Amino acid sequence: MPSIADIAASKDEEDRLVYAQDASGLEGKTLTVVWPANAAEVQSIVKNALESRTDIVPRGGGTDLAGAAVPDNSIVLDLTRMNKIIEIGSDYAIVEPGIVLDDLNRELAKKDLFLPVIPSSHSVCTIGGMISCNAAGVRAIKYGKMREWVSELTVVTGNGDIISVSGKQLDDFCGTEGTAGIITRARLRLAKPLKRYTASVYKLGTAQELAERTREAVKNDNVIAVEYMDKLTCKLSGDEDAYKLFIEYESDEGDIKDPAEIEKRMHNRNIIGQTLSSKGYIVIEDPRIPHEKIPEFLEYLSGKQIPSFGHIGIGVIHARLKTDQDLEGFHEMVQSLGGDVSGEHGIGLTKRKYASSDMKNKIAGLKKKYDPENILNRGKIIDYETR
Amino acid sequence: MKLDKCRSCGLCKANCPIYNATLRETIGARGRAILIKKEVLTDIYYTCSLCKSCDTECPAGIELSKEIRKMRERMVEEGKETEANKAMIDNIRKYGNPFGKIEKGKFPDKLYCC
Numbered sequence: 001m002p003s004i005a006d007i008a009a010s011k012d013e014e015d016r017l018v019y020a021q022d023a024s025g026l027e028g029k030t031l032t033v034v035w036p037a038n039a040a041e042v043q044s045i046v047k048n049a050l051e052s053r054t055d056i057v058p059r060g061g062g063t064d065l066a067g068a069a070v071p072d073n074s075i076v077l078d079l080t081r082m083n084k085i086i087e088i089g090s091d092y093a094i095v096e097p098g099i100v101l102d103d104l105n106r107e108l109a110k111k112d113l114f115l116p117v118i119p120s121s122h123s124v125c126t127i128g129g130m131i132s133c134n135a136a137g138v139r140a141i142k143y144g145k146m147r148e149w150v151s152e153l154t155v156v157t158g159n160g161d162i163i164s165v166s167g168k169q170l171d172d173f174c175g176t177e178g179t180a181g182i183i184t185r186a187r188l189r190l191a192k193p194l195k196r197y198t199a200s201v202y203k204l205g206t207a208q209e210l211a212e213r214t215r216e217a218v219k220n221d222n223v224i225a226v227e228y229m230d231k232l233t234c235k236l237s238g239d240e241d242a243y244k245l246f247i248e249y250e251s252d253e254g255d256i257k258d259p260a261e262i263e264k265r266m267h268n269r270n271i272i273g274q275t276l277s278s279k280g281y282i283v284i285e286d287p288r289i290p291h292e293k294i295p296e297f298l299e300y301l302s303g304k305q306i307p308s309f310g311h312i313g314i315g316v317i318h319a320r321l322k323t324d325q326d327l328e329g330f331h332e333m334v335q336s337l338g339g340d341v342s343g344e345h346g347i348g349l350t351k352r353k354y355a356s357s358d359m360k361n362k363i364a365g366l367k368k369k370y371d372p373e374n375i376l377n378r379g380k381i382i383d384y385e386t387r
Numbered sequence: 388m389k390l391d392k393c394r395s396c397g398l399c400k401a402n403c404p405i406y407n408a409t410l411r412e413t414i415g416a417r418g419r420a421i422l423i424k425k426e427v428l429t430d431i432y433y434t435c436s437l438c439k440s441c442d443t444e445c446p447a448g449i450e451l452s453k454e455i456r457k458m459r460e461r462m463v464e465e466g467k468e469t470e471a472n473k474a475m476i477d478n479i480r481k482y483g484n485p486f487g488k489i490e491k492g493k494f495p496d497k498l499y500c501c
Binding site: 010012013014015018021022023025035061062063080081083098102121123124273275278282 | 395396400401421425448
């Protein structure tokens with residue numbers, strides 16, 4: 001096993017400050033930043049941390065919106081230097097966790113393949129992070145979430161063991177935000193790139209009309225993305241006062257035929273979150289709402305002046321609040337409608353209070369199994385005893 | 388646009404050549420933005436190539452490269468610039484180039500200045 005002294009690390013003040021944050025807006029405290037080069041080094045770091053009972057926070061691109069990569073007197077384990085593509089097969093790839101999604105897809109394109117889960121942070125997010133938060137994306141209606149594209153993982157557990165998992169056991173590490181193990185290798189399923197796609201944009205007057213058009217769209221097998229912006233989001237983005245529905249088709253049905261124009265509109269969609277953040281809407285929520293309840297939820301948001309947008313085709317509503325808006329009331333509304341607290345960003349720190357008991361029980365069980373000393377991403381999803 | 392609009396989303400580092408060469412967040416675009424917001428005076432601002440890729444990528448329209456230049460100016464004003472930077476400025480003033488005295492027909496000893 002590699003000596004801990006030989007692993008790249010820093011305790012510089014600048015590194016500790018920068019690695020104390022992710023994209024959630026939260027800030028913690030970093031003890032040390034480490035940059036392992038391989039699974040053996042990750043294992044060495046974990047065993048060393050076990051001896052000192054120090055918390056480890058695994059980190060990829062640092063784009064988490066719920067604080068899953070924010071340390072709390074922790075070692076931050078930056079996996080971005082473990083970014084190799086180990087193998088590309090006819091319909092799969094084996095990669096290290098630190099590879100950036102766009103970098104992987106650029107290589108896959110040479111073999112007429114791609115990983116179709118595309119979150120808006122695709123230019124900087126890593127595969128390990130996408131697996132850990134079970135990322136989705138604008139085409140989730142066709143391609144689902146990251147879990148569906150993972151067939152095997154190599155993981156360093158909180159016991160310091162290196163294990164390989166597949167099948168049902170993948171659920172222990174996909175979407176559990178680094179609380180059970182640190183992913184060091186992934187075998188991914190791949191798709192063939194879309195050969196043709198078109199899109200249409202619809203302007204709608206009410207939430208009811210928006211929901212009805214969405215219901216029609218999801219019944220169409222050619223539809224691959226159904227995205228919306230509410231009236232307030234449109235207004236804040238300098239657009240007209242209407243609900244906007246963006247539907248992408250894997251056929252010629254759409255009005256917009258030029259792929260470059262579609263990509264431009266998709267890019268504009270991808271940066272809405274940052275636009276809202278820059279206008280003070282910095283509390284990031286992503287509940288999943290049952291389809292039949294979406295009009296009621298959108299009316300509620302409109303009444304509270306909470307802008308929203310997102311993957312309405314799968315019921316994921318990206319709502320943005322200001323810090324002085326009623327977050328408790330927001331979550332009460334989500335619960336009363338039978339919604340889930342998070343559709344794709346994960347629970348992390350920001351939504352821990354609102355996580356379901358099922359999710360909390362699952363993490364508690366995984367801790368007993370894989371991380372009994374609770375050194376991996378302590379305090380994420382479930383509470384912890386302060387050390 | 389000022390850095391108070393920055394939410395540390397990280398998109399600025401997508402094509403940051405320094406980040407991509409080092410994979411060390413601190414000396415990439417987002418790392419610099421965080422350090423500027425915290426008003427940390429550090430040599431790290433001098434590792435930026437000022438290529439403006441971060442300006443292009445920022446969804447909030449922040450011109451990070453301008454903020455980095457301002458921090459360099461502040462470091463000079465407060466006497467905290469790097470020794471290499473001081474030597475470079477001295478050489479430009481004395482010899483009209485950043486490398487120092489160069490004999491006619493010869494190359495400088497070092498083809499870098501900071």
